[in-house]
């Protein structure tokens with residue numbers, strides 16, 4: 001792949017976007033268009049049909065190894081968003097996220113893909129208190145099976161770099177929605193514009209090895225320090241401040257509520273699932 005230029009005019013031949021039917025996938029379908037001649041869109045769920053020669057739509061279950069190998073063949077980079085994105089019983093997480101991320105990297109190795117952007121999550125470090133400030137080297141404290149699967153995915157990314165030279169940017173996405181929905185998201189919010197910019201940097205910056213970056217906008221009260229990912233040159237343009245009045249009009253959150261204590265918020269109090 002051609003990663004020699006950092007300009008916005010950089011264009012790969014084909015980028016694979018997994019999770020293309022999901023909330024962020026739908027947003028990125030349009031926004032990733034300038035970065036590749038062809039965007040291969042994939043999901044287990046239905047995706048709106050291809051809108052022209054610049055798009056390919058491929059249905060695929062990420063837990064199906066042979067299908068993932070076919071999916072990845074011919075791609076120059078992978079933006080891996082597919083998987084279960086909330087806390088669920090382990091067996092569901094195992095198939096979509098754990099087998100899924102392994103299948104994606106194995107396929108990348110087999111088919112010579114050298115760059116992956118992995119949608120990791122703040123739930124990798126969710127049991128840290130909101131009073132703490134973390135950088136990429138902070139101890140991981142996953143807040144559930146979902147967070148554990150993302151932590152595994154980061155380890156897979158590191159392994160495939162160390163062993164095979166496949167480079168990854170793992171983006172620990174905070175909360176990427178049109179606007180912050182609650183007080184916690186005032187710290188974790190990542191606008192779609194900033195997400196797109198971060199993915200662009202993650203695709204085109206040369207020599208990223210395995211970089212971990214927190215996906216957040218330029219919010220006022222942040223918990224995360226991205227100095228270890230400065231080489232990406234990511235400069236967020238948006239801030240949750242513009243929504244402060246609206247969010248603070250909501251009823252206050254009790255100090256004992258996990259949403260007020262932990263970086264992972266309510267995820268820290270989900271489950272157990274295995275007692276039925």
Ligand SMILES: NC(=O)c1ccc[n+]([C@@H]2O[C@H](COP(=O)([O-])OP(=O)(O)OC[C@H]3O[C@@H](n4cnc5c(N)ncnc54)[C@H](O)[C@@H]3O)[C@@H](O)[C@H]2O)c1
Nearest residue numbers: 019021022023024044061062081082083085119173175176
């Ligand atoms: N939106 C956020 O704020 C946020 C925060 C942290 C991390 N993330 C991560 O970013 C990614 C995208 O998030 P989202 O909000 O769009 O989630 P989403 O749930 O809307 O989309 C995930 C997509 O993955 C697909 N999927 C699930 N299992 C699959 C399987 N076995 N095979 C193929 N596809 C499968 C789903 O059908 C869905 O369309 C996810 O990996 C999520 O964990 C998102």
